[in-house]
Every structure is written in structure tokens, then in C-alpha cells.
Amino acid sequence: MTDNPIRTERRGAVLEVTLDRPKANAIDLKTSRIMGEVFRDFRDDPELRVAIITGAGEKFFCPGWDLKAAADGDAVDGDYGVGGFGGIQEMRAMNKPIIAAVNGICCGGGLEWALSADIILAADHASFALPEIRSGTVADAASVKLPKRIPYHIAMEMLLTGRWIDAEEAARWGMVNRLHPGDQLMAEARALADHLASGPPLVYAAIKEIVRDAEGATFQDTMNKITRRQYQSVDVLYSSEDQMEGARAFAEKRDPVWKGK
Structure with missing residues (x-):
């Protein structure tokens, strides 16, 4: 486990935010609070114009809520920090573009984190699901957002059954903007971020x-x-x-x- 689960890198006007919490990049309360501070600082820094969010490694973007931490006492309705879960889901006045570079498994709260971005690029091996139904809880933010982003019946099937979809299907329903080979994903995200950073x-x-x-x-x-x-x-x-x-x-x-x- 890394001491700081969030890695940041400034590239001119672009901030890259990498969730790096082995083994699966799950988010606990402490991590969410750190993420909130990172995105608040990004929002308030006049020199930064665009952010990229991604996960460390090639297998996991983010599986969402850390159920092991929950079993150890992290309350699902605990203090997620400024910006809510993942730092951007409820961040007020977040008026800068955010790109999600989904590099692998993206499910539960991880999918909700990605849906909080403005543009989603995905590796062609990425996969998506809302498995909360199987653990007896509700994918709250996804229940609000997903039926507005993709066809209602597809969103409801994902919410009600926890069914996994691959990257190609996610692109077909419009959940993600574009697919890229995994080894090209960050280069494509950076090129897009640089394009946006040059805009008004x-x-x-x-x-x-x-x-x-x-x-x-x-x-x-x-x-x-x-x-x-x-x-x-x-x-x-x-x-x-x-x-x-x-x-x-x-x-x-x-x-x-x-x-x-």
C-alpha cells in the first residue's frame, strides 16, 4: 500500500491525477478526502485548465468503494471530504474540463467517478459494471447519472442486474467517447488535454x-x-x-x- 494513494503531475496547464492504491485502486474514506483536496486545489489554481484522471497499472481503473475498509469500520455514509466520493462527484463550481482515461476494470463507485468527468476515453480492454446490487446496496450516483447518459433500459439493466459490459459495448451505448489500445490511451488523453488547454x-x-x-x-x-x-x-x-x-x-x-x- 502506498503512503499517498494519489499521484499528481503537472504538465503545463494540465494536471494528471492517478489513483494508485494497490491492489485494485479501491477508494476508502481517507483516499476520498485526499482526492477532494487535490481537485479543490485544481479548481482554484488559475494556472491549471484541464485534468486527466486515471488508475495506476493496466488492470484496474477503479472498482469503487473499498469493501475491505468498510468491513473494518469505514461507514458507507462517512465523511468523503470536499467534493464527495472521489473528490469530483459533488465538487461545487468545478468549471474546468476533466478527462477520464479508463485503463481497465471500472465498476461501482469507480464508474461513478468516471461519469463525473466530462469526456471518457477507454482502453479497448476496459470493462464496466455496477455490481452494488450483489452486495445489497445502491449505486446512488449512477442511479441518477447513468439513465441520462445511455439508453434507459440499458442503464436499468446494469443497475438491476450488475451485468458487466466490455469496452466495445460501452462505446456503442455512448458511455465512453472513444476506445484506444491500452498502450496508447494516455498519449491520446494527453493530446486531447493539450488541445483543451489551448482553448478559452x-x-x-x-x-x-x-x-x-x-x-x-x-x-x-x-x-x-x-x-x-x-x-x-x-x-x-x-x-x-x-x-x-x-x-x-x-x-x-x-x-x-x-x-x-
């Missing part, structure tokens, strides 16, 4: 805040809030230097230089 961070923030709020609102209510600049990120964007830079760059037929202000 204030626009990303507005997109994420609008999408997040729109889940529980009508189309017209959301549009009204946008036009009235009632979203903080939209108000900042419409008053920003970047907004003017985008227009100038288009008129001058050059690439814009985004400053995030």
Missing part, C-alpha cells in the same frame, strides 16, 4: 455551469438566465478580455491568445 477557459467555465444547471431546469428558464447574465461564469465571460480577443482574432484572421480574464 472562460468559455469552458460557462459551458459547464450552464450544462450543470440545465439538468434541473426548463430550456426557457436556462436561456433566460443566460441572456440576463445570471450565471456568474457567463457574466464574467461577457465582460472579459477574452471575449474581445476572440472577435479581434477572427477579424484579423489569426489564432486567438486566451488569457482567462
Whole structure:
């Protein structure tokens, strides 16, 4: 067992976060609290624009909740720390893009962790499941998220039976964006992260805040809030230097230089 189950690496404006908790990268309460601190710092660091989350090794992305720790006294409703389980599931104002690079088995809370990302890339040997039903508990976040992400009946089958699906099926249902050979996964994730890091961070923030709020609102209510600049990120964007830079760059037929202000 490593002393620190979370490894981080900064690559310019990109933060790579690797869950490294042998043997299977399961998450206990202590690990979740550390993850929350990592993602809070990422959210609040103006120099960082994009994060990649992945698991150490080639077999496990994350199987979710550590049942051995639970048997030793970790309460399933215990203190997961800021951001909730895995650090990003309930992190407020997380307005930066997050890419999940699913490098292997991704199940239970691990799948919920991946679903908290904005884009999911997966190794072609990855597999997915929600086996909570077999241990007599509920996959709470997945029960909220998954039926909105993939066809309802497929989501319900996974929730009600715990059935495993392979990477190809996950891609077919739209659970993941793209599949890559395992030895190319991180290179592809890094290339995508670098592309996003070169984009307009204030626009990303507005997109994420609008999408997040729109889940529980009508189309017209959301549009009204946008036009009235009632979203903080939209108000900042419409008053920003970047907004003017985008227009100038288009008129001058050059690439814009985004400053995030």
C-alpha cells in the first residue's frame, strides 16, 4: 500500500491525477478526502485548465468503494471530504474540463467517478459494471447519472442486474467517447488535454455551469438566465478580455491568445 494513494503531475496547464492504491485502486474514506483536496486545489489554481484522471497499472481503473475498509469500520455514509466520493462527484463550481482515461476494470463507485468527468476515453480492454446490487446496496450516483447518459433500459439493466459490459459495448451505448489500445490511451488523453488547454477557459467555465444547471431546469428558464447574465461564469465571460480577443482574432484572421480574464 502506498503512503499517498494519489499521484499528481503537472504538465503545463494540465494536471494528471492517478489513483494508485494497490491492489485494485479501491477508494476508502481517507483516499476520498485526499482526492477532494487535490481537485479543490485544481479548481482554484488559475494556472491549471484541464485534468486527466486515471488508475495506476493496466488492470484496474477503479472498482469503487473499498469493501475491505468498510468491513473494518469505514461507514458507507462517512465523511468523503470536499467534493464527495472521489473528490469530483459533488465538487461545487468545478468549471474546468476533466478527462477520464479508463485503463481497465471500472465498476461501482469507480464508474461513478468516471461519469463525473466530462469526456471518457477507454482502453479497448476496459470493462464496466455496477455490481452494488450483489452486495445489497445502491449505486446512488449512477442511479441518477447513468439513465441520462445511455439508453434507459440499458442503464436499468446494469443497475438491476450488475451485468458487466466490455469496452466495445460501452462505446456503442455512448458511455465512453472513444476506445484506444491500452498502450496508447494516455498519449491520446494527453493530446486531447493539450488541445483543451489551448482553448478559452472562460468559455469552458460557462459551458459547464450552464450544462450543470440545465439538468434541473426548463430550456426557457436556462436561456433566460443566460441572456440576463445570471450565471456568474457567463457574466464574467461577457465582460472579459477574452471575449474581445476572440472577435479581434477572427477579424484579423489569426489564432486567438486566451488569457482567462
